[in-house]
Amino acid sequence: MIEYVSTKGGGSPVNFETAVLNGLAPDGGLYVPTSLPKIDLAHLQLWKELNYTDLAFEIMSLFIDEAVISSQDLRTLINDSFTAFYHSEIIPFYHLASRKNIIIQELFHGPTLSFKDVAMGFVVNLFNYFLKRKGDKMSIMVATSGDTGPAAAFATIGKEALDTWTLYPEGFITEEQERQMTTITASNVHAVRITNCPNGSDDLDELITALFAKKNFKGKLNLSSVNSINWGRIMMQTVHYFYGYLHSVDAVGESLNFAVPSGAFGNLCAGSIAREMGLPVGKFILANNQNNCLQRIFADGIYRKDKVINCVSSAIDISLPINFWRYLYFAIGQKPQKIKEWMSEAEKNNRFTFDEATHQQFSKGFLTASISDELTLNTIREIYSKENYLLDPHAAVAVAATDQVKEELSNELKVLCLATAHPAKFPAIIKKSLGGLNIPLEASHPSLEEAKVYCQKVYECDYLNMHQSVPNTMLAYLIQSKN
Numbered sequence: 001m002i003e004y005v006s007t008k009g010g011g012s013p014v015n016f017e018t019a020v021l022n023g024l025a026p027d028g029g030l031y032v033p034t035s036l037p038k039i040d041l042a043h044l045q046l047w048k049e050l051n052y053t054d055l056a057f058e059i060m061s062l063f064i065d066e067a068v069i070s071s072q073d074l075r076t077l078i079n080d081s082f083t084a085f086y087h088s089e090i091i092p093f094y095h096l097a098s099r100k101n102i103i104i105q106e107l108f109h110g111p112t113l114s115f116k117d118v119a120m121g122f123v124v125n126l127f128n129y130f131l132k133r134k135g136d137k138m139s140i141m142v143a144t145s146g147d148t149g150p151a152a153a154f155a156t157i158g159k160e161a162l163d164t165w166t167l168y169p170e171g172f173i174t175e176e177q178e179r180q181m182t183t184i185t186a187s188n189v190h191a192v193r194i195t196n197c198p199n200g201s202d203d204l205d206e207l208i209t210a211l212f213a214k215k216n217f218k219g220k221l222n223l224s225s226v227n228s229i230n231w232g233r234i235m236m237q238t239v240h241y242f243y244g245y246l247h248s249v250d251a252v253g254e255s256l257n258f259a260v261p262s263g264a265f266g267n268l269c270a271g272s273i274a275r276e277m278g279l280p281v282g283k284f285i286l287a288n289n290q291n292n293c294l295q296r297i298f299a300d301g302i303y304r305k306d307k308v309i310n311c312v313s314s315a316i317d318i319s320l321p322i323n324f325w326r327y328l329y330f331a332i333g334q335k336p337q338k339i340k341e342w343m344s345e346a347e348k349n350n351r352f353t354f355d356e357a358t359h360q361q362f363s364k365g366f367l368t369a370s371i372s373d374e375l376t377l378n379t380i381r382e383i384y385s386k387e388n389y390l391l392d393p394h395a396a397v398a399v400a401a402t403d404q405v406k407e408e409l410s411n412e413l414k415v416l417c418l419a420t421a422h423p424a425k426f427p428a429i430i431k432k433s434l435g436g437l438n439i440p441l442e443a444s445h446p447s448l449e450e451a452k453v454y455c456q457k458v459y460e461c462d463y464l465n466m467h468q469s470v471p472n473t474m475l476a477y478l479i480q481s482k483n
């Protein structure tokens with residue numbers, strides 16, 4: 001049986017269903033499988049021609065026992081999770097003409113136009129499947145820096161076993177992202193705007209953590225989360241690394257570099273797990289904006305929680321990279337006691353310095369860069385004027401980071417840059433970067449245009465009273481929905 005344990009070592013091992021439904025382990029740690037499946041090159045070669053959903057099925061089967069989900073049901077759950085994608089290939093690629101060896105992996109063709117759709121549809125489908133089988137219901141809470149919320153809200157439409165509460169910090173996300181949540185009319189989807197957050201979505205993550213710790217409240221609402229603390233999200237995100245690799249290399253066995261715009265480290269944690277499973281990775285290029293918490297961890301071995309800066313790549317305005325701890329668990333050889341000790345110290349002091357040996361160990365294979373807004377805007381403009389291809393601000397951060405570390409990359413190896421959002425989610429930034437140039441068609445999307453002509457349905461409260469207002473509203477809704 002495949003078992004899951006907490007990165008902090010508390011509690012007993014659980015099966016996949018419990019790990020997904022709990023979201024966070026009871027001791028506050030993150031769920032991880034007790035061991036990772038290994039994939040050799042012969043196996044990778046066999047996967048070379050698979051389409052996205054068939055590859056996802058092969059990889060997911062390595063993490064989920066047949067006794068928990070039958071193969072037939074797993075295949076249906078996966079197929080159903082990708083039907084709303086706008087592109088027939090689900091994840092297409094674009095070879096940059098103005099950069100040698102850079103390929104863009106377009107992860108943004110899902111229903112809410114960001115890479116979050118790639119795993120979110122599946123995880124919400126899993127919740128609904130497990131809950132219906134048990135005859136149970138759950139409330140899901142999600143804090144968003146702009147893209148997780150819309151993906152969770154869309155995926156919840158029509159799921160009778162779930163209510164989803166998406167919390168977003170006013171002023172830290174774009175109007176387009178906001179409307180993706182607030183124009184959904186489904187009665188089980190609730191958007192909550194929090195005003196005056198000093199640190200954006202990090203503040204809301206802290207609220208959710210505090211509410212999860214209130215046993216009575218958590219029990220009444222049967223609360224869980226589909227933020228990237230949920231193992232299901234990370235597990236499904238390993239697939240696009242394998243898929244991107246198989247598409248990009250000339251021959252299986254060759255190494256490939258990956259450039260990843262990073263915030264909470266969920267996406268790169270999935271990449272690191274793929275590497276641990278046997279994917280031939282050259283370097284990971286960890287791309288931060290001016291919120292460079294992760295860059296400092298990898299470059300200097302120092303974790304420090306700073307005030308969040310509002311950047312043009314707003315979805316990575318994050319200074320709490322929660323999934324770094326899940327990565328670290330594997331990087332240091334599965335030592336939960338150490339993770340527990342270090343996490344607690346980091347949370348208590350908002351700062352932690354890793355010893356040199358540990359720093360060397362976990363930073364192996366990583367290059368890092370912190371990209372300014374100016375460089376992000378210039379990169380969008382440069383690529384568009386040279387080859388008529390429009391990057392969103394997050395993909396631009398990845399491309400600019402690749403430029404910055406290119407001396408440290410082998411000339412022969414290709415770089416796959418993960419484009420994590422559609423440029424249409426950031427029209428004001430695109431306009432600013434293109435200056436006097438004509439605004440191209442890709443800077444808009446029909447689904448976002450449609451959202452402009454719907455009323456908004458949203459709860460609102462201030463940061464200062466959110467610890468009372470949000471749970472009160474959720475409890476009142478629960479009582480009312482039971483009557």
Ligand SMILES: Cc1ncc(COP(=O)(O)O)c(C=O)c1O
Binds near residue numbers: 115145146147262394
């Ligand atoms: C567009 C975009 N790019 C990158 C990221 C960063 O992903 P992660 O938080 O998994 O590092 C996010 C999510 O926060 C995002 O929405």
